[in-house]
Amino acid sequence: MTIDAKGLLAIRSQILERNDVLSRAGTPQAATKPDFGNVMESAMQAVNTQQSRASQASAAYERGETTDIAAVMLQRQKASIGFEATMQVRNRLLTAYKDIMNMPV
Template sequence: MSIEKMNAALAQIQALQKASGNQAGASIGESLTPEGVDFKTILKNAINDVSSAQNNAQAKVQAFSTGDSSMSLEEVMVSLQKANISFQGMMAVRNRLVDAYKEVTNLQV
């Protein structure tokens, strides 16, 4: 996997975070080290963002199903779609990372 593909995957993560309403710049900026970008921190933040989106969507579903008058069906559906899209993005990145790992392990030294 080339650097360009890794940069493209990172750009997709950032786009997904922006689409789900998260501040991608803040979480990415916090993970900068003197040597460059701390991949572990970026990955951890992305997973936490997906988890919080899913928890938020589940809380809205629960509130709507209990008859909370402040929760509309449209708001619940949008929240569920955001959580779904962010999860699909995370799975795409995971699949690319697994493919990259397989490619590196198959390299002959």
């Protein structure tokens, strides 16, 4: 089996086309990967928003603007669960950081 120049050039152009298609296909995925800091910041903002809603609901109940105690308690419980989850993530991150710092080099 012999490979002539035309066949070799055709194979080369196919490889280059496939490489170009693959590189274009990989670029958007790399751009859409979330940054850890951004994910943590958005999670903290969500917890803060929930805490604010719970505070507003409690204040509205205390002022007599609403009589739905179940909705107020539900908002407070959501805020509490979000805060506890945030604390658990923080504790796990600190533990991981300490473990990494204690690793021998």
